[in-house]
Amino acid sequence: MKEKYFPQEIEQKWQKRWADEKTFEVKEERGREKFYCLEMLAYTSGRAHIGHVSNYSIGDALSWFKRMRGFNVLHPFGWDAFGQPAETAAIKDGTDPEKFTRDAIATMKDQLLRMGISYDWSREVATCDPEYYKWNQWFFIRMWERGMLYRKLAPVNWCPKENISLSNEQASGGECWRCGTKVIQKELPQWFARITDYADQLLDGLDQLEGGWPERVISMQRNWIGRSRGARVDFKVEDLNESVTVFTTRIDTIFGSNAIILAPEHPLVSKILEDKPQRDEVLSFAEKLKQEQRSARVDELEKHGISTSGYAINPFNQERLPIWIANFVLIEYGTGAIMSVPSGDQRDFEFSRKYNVPFRQIKLTADGREIPAEEMEAADESWTTTVNTGQWSGLSSEEASRLMTEYAEAHGFGRSAITYKLRDWGISRQRYWGTPVPMIYCEGCGYRAVPDDQLPVVLPKGVNLKVGGGSPLDHVPEFVNTTCPCCGGPAKRDTDTMDTFVDSNWYYFRYCDPRNDEQPFDPEKVAYWMPVDQYIGGIEHAVMHLIYTRYWTKVMRDLGLVKFDEPVTRLLTQGMINKETYFCPEHEWLFPEQVTEGKTCTICGKEVITGRVEKMSKSRKNAVDPIEMINIHGGDALRMFVLFAGPPEKDKEWSDTGFEGASRYLQRVWRIAHKWQGRIAVVNSGSITQSDLQDHQRRLRRRVHQIVRSITENFEERLHLNTCISSLMELTNEIYAFDQAVEKNGDPSGEDVQVAREAFTALIPMLAPFAPHIAEELWESFGHSESLSRSQWPEFSAELAREEEIEVAIQVNGKLRSRIFASAGASDGELREAALADDKVKAAIEGRDVAKVIVIPRKLVNVVVK
């Protein structure tokens, strides 16, 4: 063992050994409990950043812990390799998207290897491999067969000059990113997945995730699915043999309704206007409203509307209600039509005031008053009782709603209904770098699936992405032209590719059986490993990915592939690591070295704005490159720092000095281990009872057991790894204090060596989850030939952890007045007597009467005086 700690040297050594010995590769072992620890697959952007370090350090710590606790730990990794940036790079720089992606994978994998994360690399998956996306296509076909997929027209961003569809990002600012042409909306037929069929299951399934998933993710998903219960009510349209159906959550307010408002796209609009003189005016206004709705910030829109000149009849009281269209009613939600109730809804109130549509008050305020409609200043949403509502006057909202829904049902003009915000998932993309949709269109037979034995439909290489005019695959005749699997006649392949969320839906099922070429995975293997016990990733995936993947799991269940509903038992959303920025009014963001000590800009001398902690990014010039950090102090120190900076789920701040502190700690461990390693390796151990030990020895042993307990419990429950690390530091400090005591006595005794051995035998394994390289190296130098990953997590004994003497706080009327020492077994009565006998307590009481004495065993005594 070298005297000095050289992280680069030992990290390389252990990374090589782990790879050579396949240390972290696992297989199913019947009868051995599994633990599946998963970090979100990495998008192949080009380089790993500090967020990756944080994500993988958390997962790796837990994997190491579980492994040493005897679990069969599956800890795999893979690449989210399809997607837009590779394609964008191809168009800009003429690179091949595949080469771009493969290069990125090579670079990033190299970076991750240098962090020494304990992945089973034999299970690595890249979603752009035909062996992987073949099964996306297989799933697509199975779902198509079962009616879970369908085609419909849906709008896309469209560049009318190049005739290509654009992503939101490529169309940002309303201009095509390639040519600057104004982007329009164009309707294209596209593939949709009927996720709304699963809305209730997705919602109800959240209940079982309670406790394992962060509350805020669950509530975001609830929101996203957005189930609301209410009623649909049909209003007859005057002079037309039609009715308009509205959805309302508040049928009890229908007597207060003063208008029907339609979304501008509502099909009824043109029917009402047929032959009417104002037809052109209203339709062109509708067009304007539509454009307003499409503009990015709908929330800031002023309410606009126009009357269609039509009328509808309120089925409850036969009142004539004018039919309007307005920009705040959305065609996608509910029925695309609402009844306006100004006294109960703020939007309806604003709308009615603006256009002077009269309305009626239909409820009492919370304190029982009726405010006339003309005097209202805002809609009142906290109210008690209905008034002016016919036979239902005087009822509570709930009761009126129930009875009125029944009434509507009985009279055939309404029914209770549930509406969701969740919409079907459009999975078509008119792009190149993705999974080809495995469908063939034949003039005679319509859409037909590619037969299974012809999968995968391989994405053609060498496609020219710079030409416009439709999707990239449209320009590859050898891809497009095929024969119909049904009639054998000429047919064309679908040229859409799939949304990359399809890839990430089930990749972690594939890890369970990554090389299977018969099926997406062997259900037996998945039954062993799944569900994921701990999933770790960014909060940005709280809704999209984490809903789609739950949906996909339920689909796989319905295909008979898996037997469970929810794929992830525990979810941890890790916080970001941010860093201070330096902003010069003249030169914008500066690198730290461009700022003088007096906080001025080295270029122009102006004062620099400091102290703002922001997300790391290239443009803000505050990004920290993990590899540069590893080159300075090593991967162990880097991991140690990101975990120590704060609890995993919280945002943290990068600090150079904090990083140095982490490195300094590891050096400190190394030094003390080096000092004791020679002594411990030669002496044979024997068990020595506590009573035979001297104070410093007993204390160290006690602290070892206390700290093992606290770290173990923390790993099992809260996963607050920052406090685990502080406990390790405390243990290290204890060993230093012990060492000092030994120094004082001269040469270490046999007992000293034994107790030190116990301490290091606990410290080193507990260090492994955070700094595995140094832990392995120390473990080896202490005479162990096998990797730490195969050894046991230290056990603790409650008996040995117990304090002999305890310090008890004494309060008088809740204020701390004194402290006493007592034996650990002191009774309440003894503590009470000791407290009352204490001089400081006597002084504080000053002869007043003791009303009562509260004793919290082993902790505190509170003397209450009058």
Add this chain to the structure above:
RNA sequence: GCGAAAGUGGCGGAAUUGGCAGACGCGCCAGACUUAGGAUCUGGUACCGAAAGGUAUGGGGGUUCGAGUCCCCCCUUUCGCACCA
């Protein structure tokens, strides 16, 4: 606007169920060792006060013997959703 979370020293953060607020680290101060130290080791470090003592967990109320922790109101910050009928 709605929903959620958070607010603790100079800084990052501890305090698991109401029971000694500030663990651990950074920074700072002092000492030792050193040719030297941005190394290492040791000690100190919430605030006010000379001390006794007092004051402190965003602000204000409350419950309790006792509140960072529970309840109510307010302020601030972050995140998510957003004309969702």
